[in-house]
Amino acid sequence: MNEVTLFPEQASVFAQEVDQLFWFFTVVCGLAGTLTALVVFVFSIVYRRGARRYAHSGHHSTLLEIGWTLPVAVVVMALFVWGAKIFINLYNPPESATEVYITGKQWMWKIQHPNGKREINELHVPVNTDVTLNLTSEDVIHSFFVPAFRTKRDAVPGRYSRMWFNATKTGSFHIFCAEYCGTDHSRMIGTVFVMPEQEYQEWLRSGAQELLSMADKGAMVYARYACGSCHEAEERGPSLESIYGQQRELAGGNTVLVDESYLRESILRPNAKVTEGYAPIMPTFKGQIDEQSLNELIAYIKSLSSVPAERASMGGN
Amino acid sequence: MSSDGTLNYLNVTHGLKSWLLTLDHKRIGILYLIGVSMFFAVGGLFALLLRVELLTPEPWFIESDTYNKFFTLHGVVMTFFFLIPSIPAIFGNFLVPIMIGAKDMAFPKLNLFSWYVYMVGGFLGVGAIALGGVDTGWTFYTPYSSGYASSQVILAASAAFVAGFSSILTGLNFIVTIHKMRAPGMTWFRMPLFVWGHYATALIMILGTPVIAVTLLLLMLERGLGIGIFDPKLGGDPILFQHLFWFYSHPAVYIMLLPGMGVISEIISCFSRKPIFGYNFIAFSSLAIAILGFLVWGHHMFTSGQSVYTGVVFSLLTMAVAVPSAIKVFNWTATMFKGSVSFSAPMLYALGFIALFLVGGLTGVFLATLGLDIHVHDTYFVVAHFHFVMVGATVSAYLGALHFWWPKMTGRMYPQTPARVSALLTLFGFVLAFLPQFVLGYLGMPRRYHTYPDEFQLLHVFSTAGASVLGVGFLIPAIYLVWSLFFGKLAPANPWFAKGLEWDIQSPPTTFNFEETPIVKEEPYAYDGPLPDNSEEVLKAGENYGV
Numbered sequence: 108m109n110e111v112t113l114f115p116e117q118a119s120v121f122a123q124e125v126d127q128l129f130w131f132f133t134v135v136c137g138l139a140g141t142l143t144a145l146v147v148f149v150f151s152i153v154y155r156r157g158a159r160r161y162a163h164s165g166h167h168s169t170l171l172e173i174g175w176t177l178p179v180a181v182v183v184m185a186l187f188v189w190g191a192k193i194f195i196n197l198y199n200p201p202e203s204a205t206e207v208y209i210t211g212k213q214w215m216w217k218i219q220h221p222n223g224k225r226e227i228n229e230l231h232v233p234v235n236t237d238v239t240l241n242l243t244s245e246d247v248i249h250s251f252f253v254p255a256f257r258t259k260r261d262a263v264p265g266r267y268s269r270m271w272f273n274a275t276k277t278g279s280f281h282i283f284c285a286e287y288c289g290t291d292h293s294r295m296i297g298t299v300f301v302m303p304e305q306e307y308q309e310w311l312r313s314g315a316q317e318l319l320s321m322a323d324k325g326a327m328v329y330a331r332y333a334c335g336s337c338h339e340a341e342e343r344g345p346s347l348e349s350i351y352g353q354q355r356e357l358a359g360g361n362t363v364l365v366d367e368s369y370l371r372e373s374i375l376r377p378n379a380k381v382t383e384g385y386a387p388i389m390p391t392f393k394g395q396i397d398e399q400s401l402n403e404l405i406a407y408i409k410s411l412s413s414v415p416a417e418r419a420s421m422g423g424n
Numbered sequence: 425m426s427s428d429g430t431l432n433y434l435n436v437t438h439g440l441k442s443w444l445l446t447l448d449h450k451r452i453g454i455l456y457l458i459g460v461s462m463f464f465a466v467g468g469l470f471a472l473l474l475r476v477e478l479l480t481p482e483p484w485f486i487e488s489d490t491y492n493k494f495f496t497l498h499g500v501v502m503t504f505f506f507l508i509p510s511i512p513a514i515f516g517n518f519l520v521p522i523m524i525g526a527k528d529m530a531f532p533k534l535n536l537f538s539w540y541v542y543m544v545g546g547f548l549g550v551g552a553i554a555l556g557g558v559d560t561g562w563t564f565y566t567p568y569s570s571g572y573a574s575s576q577v578i579l580a581a582s583a584a585f586v587a588g589f590s591s592i593l594t595g596l597n598f599i600v601t602i603h604k605m606r607a608p609g610m611t612w613f614r615m616p617l618f619v620w621g622h623y624a625t626a627l628i629m630i631l632g633t634p635v636i637a638v639t640l641l642l643l644m645l646e647r648g649l650g651i652g653i654f655d656p657k658l659g660g661d662p663i664l665f666q667h668l669f670w671f672y673s674h675p676a677v678y679i680m681l682l683p684g685m686g687v688i689s690e691i692i693s694c695f696s697r698k699p700i701f702g703y704n705f706i707a708f709s710s711l712a713i714a715i716l717g718f719l720v721w722g723h724h725m726f727t728s729g730q731s732v733y734t735g736v737v738f739s740l741l742t743m744a745v746a747v748p749s750a751i752k753v754f755n756w757t758a759t760m761f762k763g764s765v766s767f768s769a770p771m772l773y774a775l776g777f778i779a780l781f782l783v784g785g786l787t788g789v790f791l792a793t794l795g796l797d798i799h800v801h802d803t804y805f806v807v808a809h810f811h812f813v814m815v816g817a818t819v820s821a822y823l824g825a826l827h828f829w830w831p832k833m834t835g836r837m838y839p840q841t842p843a844r845v846s847a848l849l850t851l852f853g854f855v856l857a858f859l860p861q862f863v864l865g866y867l868g869m870p871r872r873y874h875t876y877p878d879e880f881q882l883l884h885v886f887s888t889a890g891a892s893v894l895g896v897g898f899l900i901p902a903i904y905l906v907w908s909l910f911f912g913k914l915a916p917a918n919p920w921f922a923k924g925l926e927w928d929i930q931s932p933p934t935t936f937n938f939e940e941t942p943i944v945k946e947e948p949y950a951y952d953g954p955l956p957d958n959s960e961e962v963l964k965a966g967e968n969y970g971v
């Protein structure tokens with residue numbers, strides 16, 4: 108039998124925050140639970156049948172009810188606030204993070220870095236750096252879970268979701284698929300390798316000369332599907348340059364933030380949100396472009412605005 | 425199962441037909457007891473197989489597909505065919521009319537019909553097993569269930585669909601019965617808390633169950649006819665399924681729990697020989713839980729892609745459930761204060777309930793907390809939490825109820841010593857089985873994993889050991905309870921010296937419960953201190969029943 112562990116390794120900034128909260132909870136709830144159980148236990152011994160008899164006591168007291176309800180309510184609300192604070196941070200990646208694209212598929216994780224480097228069931232990331240993961244799935248729902256980082260998020264087909272972390276420790280850590288996805292669900296596991304910055308850069312560059320970056324591949328997809336035939340002809344379709352991260356006006360008066368999900372929807376279901384000033388003539392590309400190419404296409408469109416371009420260069424292009 | 429020759433609901437007519445066509449709520453309760461026990465055995469067997477398979481990190485006697493089918497069947501059978509019907513359909517059916525002084529349920533035929541519906545659902549479920557099983561998990565998440573699983577999804581979903589109607593009909597019957605059939609003097613606030621618990625449960629049954637029925641129907645339409653509702657490949661939204669599913673399935677947790685809490689109120693008061701403390705607060709906390717229960721479903725979806733702010737709202741509402749739950753526990757505790765506590769088997773189960781519910785409830789607060797749930801969601805932490813609530817608490821209440829009302833239902837006493845031993849054994853086995861799973865979960869062991877990394881093995885071995893003890897703890901009552909049917913001492917009308925209309929009538933009751941409609945003049949739980957310990961009757965009873 109193997110060495111026993113009782114507490115998971117702490118390998119990210121979140122891990123420290125989440126564990127603090129966890130221990131605080133364990134102490135507060137542990138005390139509350141033990142105390143209550145102890146009172147029940149003591150009552151059942153002291154007032155056991157056959158022991159000394161007691162005069163009848165009352166059987167309701169609003170004061171008492173309020174007295175024991177209020178503390179519960181207050182403590183619970185405090186715990187809620189603390190937990191919510193961590194959570195909001197957990198699911199709001201910072202702008203400047205290094206990005207990685209992850210696609211779940213029965214039963215593997217396909218991972219692509221912005222410079223075009225791919226891996227399967229392995230994820231290499233630099234230590235002490237914010238890393239954002241863009242998740243989606245090709246088939247059913249999966250969930251990307253790294254216990255040592257204390258975070259996970261579902262990879263849902265048909266949409267993008269993001270998670271992020273900042274690893275504090277070099278080494279290798281489990282990746283699990285946490286959402287049941289069929290036969291080999293329990294074998295949809297992998298490893299995160301957290302490396303020192305230098306080593307990571309070398310790893311990223313190794314063989315990168317032969318690689319096209321995701322954005323470059325996206326440009327090829329863009330050409331293959333002749334997106335330019337409309338999008339580079341002002342009267343037919345809107346220019347896609349510098350739209351990422353901007354607010355877009357929609358026909359009907361709403362506005363929408365151009366992010367990955369919006370880009371995805373615009374390509375797969377163009378009529379769902381029609382850009383103000385244009386006829387809904389764009390054909391749907393649903394079922395024609397696979398998830399991988401879609402990620403590349405989106406990386407390309409993002410590279411047409413300034414923010415992601417910087418990111419791409421950080422990725423060692 | 426005959427008693428001392430007097431006529432009662434059991435011996436008034438004979439033969440299979442007299443049972444299969446009965447309109448007597450008590451006989452229907454017994455029919456449910458038989459059905460539910462069968463499914464409990466099946467679900468338990470699958471649980472044991474799972475635990476044995478998990479002894480090793482790599483597969484050792486079943487393949488992954490088989491493993492996946494086993495945990496699905498365990499979940500489907502235990503939730504839809506054991507936990508949901510258990511207390512309401514057996515004890516609710518048997519006791520609610522008697523406790524409010526009625527001769528029967530408001531709609532006896534509907535009541536019998538609901539049992540048949542339940543059994544049809546059950547046989548569809550058995551059919552799904554026989555034809556190869558189903559491997560989606562009891563949650564039937566799309567698009568896996570609608571487009572990818574290659575097992576008996578439609579049959580299993582229709583089993584749950586059909587069983588749902590039984591639950592709706594039972595709920596309807598409770599509500600009408602409680603509103604319309606109370607005896608003179610049985611005001612709302614003289615009703616036993618058991619009845620209040622069932623009233624709250626019935627509300628959830630009729631308001632929630634139709635939603636799961638529609639959801640499962642949509643799932644079957646997508647799977648069977650390719651109509652795109654949930655699968656993004658067909659233009660659907662998989663998260664929609666989760667919203668619909670949990671809109672019912674979270675409140676369903678309270679269908680499983682509230683009746684059990686009702687049972688505990690009865691037992692604690694009886695075996696402390698004191699009126700229940702804070703009657704109104706306990707009654708209203710049941711309603712509060714039922715209502716809040718409908719507003720918290722999103723806590724199952726913190727990681728799934730609902731917006732961050734939706735998550736925050738659902739977390740807040742979920743944590744609010746802690747308040748009515750705490751109110752109940754504190755009031756039970758206060759009931760024991762200056763009481764005269766005896767450790768008869770039902771009371772041991774009730775005390776076990778409190779202990780396990782404390783752990784289950786408090787870890788629920790962990791899970792409702794966003795920052796913690798992201799890490800432990802879909803891990804063994806969740807598995808441990810809901811087993812503490814569903815098995816720890818609800819099954820303790822179920823067994824407590826069985827031991828409390830068994831003399832009333834069958835007219836026979838069971839032996840106290842083995843009953844006490846098995847109450848303690850289940851508590852011990854349960855804790856050993858599920859406490860290690862909290863640790864496993866925080867370590868990151870995901871649920872529904874057939875294989876796992878080596879470092880988790882030791883904790884799994886403990887868990888399996890505990891599950892085996894738990895299995896034995898469940899087996900012992902099956903033996904002595906069946907034994908008591910033939911060889912047990914005849915039960916008096918009121919072996920526990922308990923208060924409540926059901927204890928004023930003979931054991932087992934006659935078909936129409938009361939010779940004449942009772943007129944209620946007393947407050948509920950009118951216990952007046954310790955038993956007079958010099959009374960000969962009491963002394964004898966003390967030996968016989970361990971009061």
Ligand SMILES: [Cu+2]
Pocket residue numbers: 211214248249250284285286287288292295
């Ligand atoms: Cu998966």
Ligand SMILES: [Cu+2]
Pocket residue numbers: 673674677720721723724
């Ligand atoms: Cu829930």
